[in-house]
Structures are given as C-alpha cells and as structure tokens.
Amino acid sequence: xxxxxxxxxxxxxxxxxxxxxxxxxxxxxxxxxxxxxxxxxxxxxxxxxxxxxxxxxxxxxxxxxxxxxxxxxxxxxxxxxxxxxxxxxxxxxxxxxxxxxxxxxxxxxxxxxxxxxxxxxxxxxxxxxxxxxxxxxxxxxxxxxxxxxxxxxxxxxxxxxxx
Numbered sequence: 001x002x003x004x005x006x007x008x009x010x011x012x013x014x015x016x017x018x019x020x021x022x023x024x025x026x027x028x029x030x031x032x033x034x035x036x037x038x039x040x041x042x043x044x045x046x047x048x049x050x051x052x053x054x055x056x057x058x059x060x061x062x063x064x065x066x067x068x069x070x071x072x073x074x075x076x077x078x079x080x081x082x083x084x085x086x087x088x089x090x091x092x093x094x095x096x097x098x099x100x101x102x103x104x105x106x107x108x109x110x111x112x113x114x115x116x117x118x119x120x121x122x123x124x125x126x127x128x129x130x131x132x133x134x135x136x137x138x139x140x141x142x143x144x145x146x147x148x149x150x151x152x153x154x155x156x157x158x159x160x161x162x163x
Contacts, residue, residue, distance in 0.1 A: 016127065016153060018047075022035065024050055025050075033083065037092055038103045046098050047087025047089070048136075051081050052082060064078050069161030076111065104127070109130065119146060126146060128148070
C-alpha cells in the first residue's frame with residue numbers, strides 16, 4: 001500500500017517499509033526476505049535471510065535447493081541459510097531482549113519452522129506483505145492465538161509488479 005503525497009504512513013506501513021529495506025541485505029539467491037520485531041512501536045531487532053555469520057554466502061558456493069529443484073516451501077533442512085524471521089528472533093536473543101507481546105513484520109508470511117519459533121517467543125501479531133506456500137504455518141498461528149495479517153503491499157518505487 002503506497003503512501004499518498006503528504007499522507008503519514010500507518011504504523012503497519014512504516015514497519016513494513018523497514019522490513020523491505022532490511023530485505024535488501026539478504027544473501028539468498030531465491031528470495032530476499034526482511035523481518036522486523038516491534039514492541040510498543042519500537043524496533044527490537046531485524047533480520048534478513050542468509051547464511052550464518054562467517055560462512056560463505058550462497059552467491060559464492062551456490063544454492064543446493066536450486067541444484068536439486070526443490071520447490072519453495074519444502075525441504076528447509078537443505079538450505080544453508082536462516083530465514084529472516086529466525087535471524088530477527090536470534091538477534092533479539094543474542095542481546096537478551098524479551099519479545100513477549102511483540103509484533104513481527106515480514107516481507108513474506110512465515111514458514112512452519114519460523115512459526116514455531118514465533119509462537120514460543122511470545123510474538124502476538126504477525127504482519128506479512130506476501131504469501132508463502134505453507135498452510136500449516138497459518139494453521140499453527142491460528143491455533144496459538146497469534147494474530148496474522150496479510151497486508152496488501154505496493155510500494156511506489158516497485159511499480160506495477162509490486163506484491
């Protein structure tokens with residue numbers, strides 16, 4: 001959802017814009033994803049998808065999932081990288097931040113692995129700009145009472161192809 005000239009963005013739009021900016025740091029060859037964890041309208045942590053710190057990026061060593069033609073949303077264990085949501089949660093844990101009651105903004109809906117972490121971290125609301133092929137994740141969020149919002153997203157600079 002693009003901001004109108006002179007209009008102030010909603011909090012959801014504001015944090016989603018930041019999530020999209022965070023995604024620009026992604027080192028994944030398949031999909032660039034960004035995530036932002038927010039509590040009381042303050043950013044606690046951010047994350048983007050990529051390999052663990054200190055390891056060679058996928059651009060240097062290739063993508064095993066691509067080589068094996070693994071469809072999106074399947075066989076996560078074959079990926080060298082961490083998802084953006086995982087990195088945002090781990091970043092908070094590394095610095096001792098409680099995320100109980102927080103919200104997570106992500107450029108894509110979380111997978112089932114990230115969803116389990118989101119639930120156990122105490123996140124109460126997830127806002128995503130694009131779908132992800134994992135219905136089980138959505139089902140778990142619902143069962144856990146975590147609010148899920150699929151946000152219509154179209155940034156002005158992304159043109160007609162925006163999500």
